[in-house]
Amino acid sequence: MNLPETNVMSNCSNFTKGFSSPMSLIIQNASYVVCDSTRIKRDCDLLVEGQRIAAVGSGLTASAEATVLDGRGCVVVPGLINAHTHLYQNFLKGISPGIPLVPWCNEILFPAVGAINAARKAGNLRVGYLWSAAAALEMIHAGTTCCLNMDTVTDETVTAWEDAGFRGIMAYTLSNKWVPAELRSAEEEMRRKTMAFVARHHHPDGLTTVFLAPSTLFLCDDPFLKWAGEQARANNLGMQIHISETAGEVEDSLKEYGLRPVEKLEQLGLLEPRLSAVHCCHLTDKEIDMIARSGATVVHCPKSNMKLADGIMRAVDMKKAGIPISLGNDGCASNDLLDMWEEMRAAVMLARVSCQDANALTPADAFRMATADAARTCRVDAGVIEPGKLADITIIELKSAHLRPFHGDDPLNMLVFCACANDVRDTIINGKVVMRDRKVITLDEPAILNEADAVEAPLYTGRSDYKF
Numbered sequence: 001m002n003l004p005e006t007n008v009m010s011n012c013s014n015f016t017k018g019f020s021s022p023m024s025l026i027i028q029n030a031s032y033v034v035c036d037s038t039r040i041k042r043d044c045d046l047l048v049e050g051q052r053i054a055a056v057g058s059g060l061t062a063s064a065e066a067t068v069l070d071g072r073g074c075v076v077v078p079g080l081i082n083a084h085t086h087l088y089q090n091f092l093k094g095i096s097p098g099i100p101l102v103p104w105c106n107e108i109l110f111p112a113v114g115a116i117n118a119a120r121k122a123g124n125l126r127v128g129y130l131w132s133a134a135a136a137l138e139m140i141h142a143g144t145t146c147c148l149n150m151d152t153v154t155d156e157t158v159t160a161w162e163d164a165g166f167r168g169i170m171a172y173t174l175s176n177k178w179v180p181a182e183l184r185s186a187e188e189e190m191r192r193k194t195m196a197f198v199a200r201h202h203h204p205d206g207l208t209t210v211f212l213a214p215s216t217l218f219l220c221d222d223p224f225l226k227w228a229g230e231q232a233r234a235n236n237l238g239m240q241i242h243i244s245e246t247a248g249e250v251e252d253s254l255k256e257y258g259l260r261p262v263e264k265l266e267q268l269g270l271l272e273p274r275l276s277a278v279h280c281c282h283l284t285d286k287e288i289d290m291i292a293r294s295g296a297t298v299v300h301c302p303k304s305n306m307k308l309a310d311g312i313m314r315a316v317d318m319k320k321a322g323i324p325i326s327l328g329n330d331g332c333a334s335n336d337l338l339d340m341w342e343e344m345r346a347a348v349m350l351a352r353v354s355c356q357d358a359n360a361l362t363p364a365d366a367f368r369m370a371t372a373d374a375a376r377t378c379r380v381d382a383g384v385i386e387p388g389k390l391a392d393i394t395i396i397e398l399k400s401a402h403l404r405p406f407h408g409d410d411p412l413n414m415l416v417f418c419a420c421a422n423d424v425r426d427t428i429i430n431g432k433v434v435m436r437d438r439k440v441i442t443l444d445e446p447a448i449l450n451e452a453d454a455v456e457a458p459l460y461t462g463r464s465d466y467k468f
Helices: 087-092 101-121 126-141 155-164 187-201 222-234 247-257 261-267 285-294 302-307 315-321 340-355 363-369 372-378 411-418 445-459
Strands: 024-036 039-049 052-057 067-070 074-078 080-085 144-151 167-174 208-214 238-243 275-279 297-300 325-327 393-397 424-429 432-436
Touching: 024 052, 024 393, 024 411, 067 432, 074 411, 080 275, 080 325, 080 340, 080 372, 087 126, 087 144, 126 144, 126 155, 126 424, 126 432, 126 445, 144 372, 144 424, 155 167, 155 187, 155 208, 167 187, 167 238, 187 208, 187 222, 208 222, 222 238, 238 261, 247 261, 261 275, 261 285, 285 315, 297 372, 302 340, 315 325, 315 340, 325 340, 325 363, 325 372, 340 363, 340 411, 363 372, 363 411
Parallel strands: 024 067, 024 074, 080 144, 144 167, 167 208, 208 238, 238 275, 275 297, 297 325
Antiparallel strands: 024 039, 039 052, 074 393, 393 424, 424 432
């Protein structure tokens, strides 16, 4: 396709900080609208009314007060969804040496958590806001409209999301063993704090919801894991857990329980549709079948798994088994970027080289993992563009040299293999434009990043040496 040589700019009026949601929004004359991984429309409009998509088609009209975005020379896609991350690691980009998971926890992760806890005890609550706001900025710039964040839990993270207009799921991290005692609350206190956090921040009709996240089997004893499952069912919450990330984890599970990790999940009654299992690098055919029958989902973090040499998820076998697979960036200490475009590319290429099959995983497969399947994992009514769905939308501009000429016969092939975060022009979340013409309009980006620079250096200076 030869794109028209137009100045692809937004026609919307200037926004001010603290803007309110318009009654309607229309994207006109979009060159492509990717409704999902199998349905792509050309040369059409998209109408948003309030928080939801109202119509997709040609010749749509909106009220005179509607926000108007010019879609010429652009691809409109569902907002990308990061189905697993740890935003508190946002200040740890680029510092991890080439070490595997357990030494990485000792040398990188636990000292950072210790420094964070010390700063918070000293009254510095701002740091949680800063890592969350900086991460939201990065994700919005890359067209990510929602993330599932397994985190060092703070109210300030939710405040940052609210200020940014970002859709977030806080997966409340639970542990009562293995992690150094200095870095976690006593179990009864953790139970109380968990349910109080749910009461404050779980808003299924809003932008913020809460999952329960027993971090992994070896961080929680059986009674604590069962309690988490009971609370999730009683309060209709999602759950997320790291499973079979390393071969050593599987060996330890066999020694302690006589069961592989997925078998242990089933024994505990946790293997069910509300659960998303992260990493899953070392599963047998039997375990894959167990997940498929349970209705649970899995989250693939290819870049993190490659960096830490954890192993390779059998994504192709899981796809054949009918398991919904989502993509996640994981934390910045083990990925370094919150960029779902890179994650999609990595997923496709890792599957192909591990299977020695150049068609093992397609760009359409990876796109579905970052949109529709991720929405299912995150329990949000988004991930596709169709009337009635939440208006979480990303607009990609096709002007840069690396996207030209744009071969429109297979837009997803072009986007997954060629698109970059900087190609995202506009990001819309819950019907609101939060980034227009590559400028985030809900946060003061320079001020936040400058403050993060000032906080990060002293925060991690002289940190304690936590080891188990």
